[in-house]
Amino acid sequence: MEKDLAIAIDLGGTNTKVALATRSGKIVWKTDFATASFPDPEQWIRKSMGEVKKAPLLKKGDYRFVGLGLGAPNANYYSGVIAHAPNLPFEKGEIPIRVLLEKITGLDCKITNDANASALGEKLFGGAKAMNDFFSITLGTGLGSGIFVQGKILYGSDGMAGEMGHTNLVPDGRLCNCGKKGCLETYVSASGLMKTYLEFSEPKRTAHSALQVYELAVEGHSPAKKAFQITAELLGKQLADMAALFSPEAIFLSGGLTKSGSLLYDATLKAFNSHAMKHHKNKIAIRASELPGQDAALLGAAALVWEE
Amino acid sequence: MEKDLAIAIDLGGTNTKVALATRSGKIVWKTDFATASFPDPEQWIRKSMGEVKKAPLLKKGDYRFVGLGLGAPNANYYSGVIAHAPNLPFEKGEIPIRVLLEKITGLDCKITNDANASALGEKLFGGAKAMNDFFSITLGTGLGSGIFVQGKILYGSDGMAGEMGHTNLVPDGRLCNCGKKGCLETYVSASGLMKTYLEFSEPKRTAHSALQVYELAVEGHSPAKKAFQITAELLGKQLADMAALFSPEAIFLSGGLTKSGSLLYDATLKAFNSHAMKHHKNKIAIRASELPGQDAALLGAAALVWEE
Structure with missing residues (x-):
């Protein structure tokens, strides 16, 4: 040992x-x-x-x-x-x-x-060992992001950088815990997915967790499928903007929402490539974290x- | 010598x-x-x-x-x-x-x-000598941005990073030269300001340049004032998101559009502080470049x- x-x-x-x-x-x-x-x-x-x-x-x-x-x-x-x-x-x-x-x-x-720690883990022990520029994004209750730039975590001048979850997605949109409105994480996260689902669902098919929405989507329940589609599209679009800013080698996703597998990844990648700049289309991988979840x-x- | x-x-x-x-x-x-x-x-x-x-x-x-x-x-x-x-x-x-x-x-x-060169100039010879994390944004025909992270230009994995002008502002918005729609620079730039002005102007008060819009705004012409107001608000809002990602010490503006002075700066700063995360409100200066324009x-x- x-x-x-x-x-x-x-x-x-x-x-x-x-x-x-x-x-x-x-x-x-x-x-x-x-x-x-x-x-x-x-x-x-x-x-x-x-x-x-x-x-x-x-x-x-x-x-x-x-x-x-x-x-x-x-x-x-x-x-x-x-x-x-x-x-x-x-x-x-x-x-x-x-x-x-x-x-x-x-x-x-x-x-x-937590989000920066996950990115560090990905760099030292996970899928980003050979990379200097990448994102690690955790889709849990909220959306956490750790950003590697030139081999180091992006901390900014005050240690508070890297808050992708609090960039604006929808002007005057959902109220966020941070006090702002329309932050990305109020849409792209387990709780955001739930809110989106409840906007479409019929009273008879209520879901009480993102996992239940996933199970309904797998069964073919159309509002649940739509909620995943919308969540993935919003994530892919915002990641395309992040790529314009950072030109990462790859984007690693983790957290509860990624257990939905291809339901999330395929639509996210499609939206990313549709919104990315020409030189990034089909060039940047969106992958599962290689760290063991727990x-x-x-x-x-x-x-x-x-x-x- | x-x-x-x-x-x-x-x-x-x-x-x-x-x-x-x-x-x-x-x-x-x-x-x-x-x-x-x-x-x-x-x-x-x-x-x-x-x-x-x-x-x-x-x-x-x-x-x-x-x-x-x-x-x-x-x-x-x-x-x-x-x-x-x-x-x-x-x-x-x-x-x-x-x-x-x-x-x-x-x-x-x-x-x-050009945009990265301006940021390097600001760091070596301008207002950013003592800074490691800052933006240099040029508002000319388009919107160019150079981003300093931990004392170095942000180039990303492919040398193409830092394209704030091509982050999305308006879904399905104005067509950009890059092929995408709704890019920030189609709204926040001299040509973007002109387009916004023309959406509000009466046929009698046409302007043929951003400078003319500026002169009309100074005269008190309401559509011209409105065009500046909208442009500055969009810039301030997007800069607040950029601050959430990068936590810069300061933001330097240059380019033709900044000749409009406080007409642009005051409204940009107000919008920035209104959209910024709590810990960034009233903490980040938005300043004129200290490099001689020409x-x-x-x-x-x-x-x-x-x-x-």
């Missing part, structure tokens, strides 16, 4: 996942606990480290912690702060989580948001430790 | 400008000639170098050419090729202009498109030589 280990933490509103990962991206141990039970950040860190200490493989003693990587909503790589994350139990405002982590663990700690966020957090 | 000189060339559809520039961004000599008289690229290069040799300051002999920078439409930094530039007199298709330049001049030669493209071409 490799003796160098990264501590990887994926902080979510519901669960906190904690893992140990090797330099080659293998998760050798992991566990999780309910985030809500630890509303104080320092208490939450001590709980996480307490879990780590229980890992059986550490009993052999032949290991070294190289650093700690944390993926969390609204986490800022530059400032080390989690700012105003609405779904976390911590007090509102700015939490200097990196400083707290370093104080308590004594390790080098890095943080970034560990993608943890691998991304581990990648924070292993990237140069 | 500094003895190290860059040869800077700005290749336009109408005129070719040739200059000698110092490392500190001073243009010590320049001339121009009609591009159309030289439809053969090698002939055009020989003409350019013939002009350079006439520069009186070279007679003293105390100088050294460090390299040659060329700004040209559709010029690709990576491949060194000008591809399918509709407004140039050269044969259509791909012209390996960098190889030709190096063969004929014996110098290190770099090329990029020499901006030449300084950008010179910057290609002096950047590391």
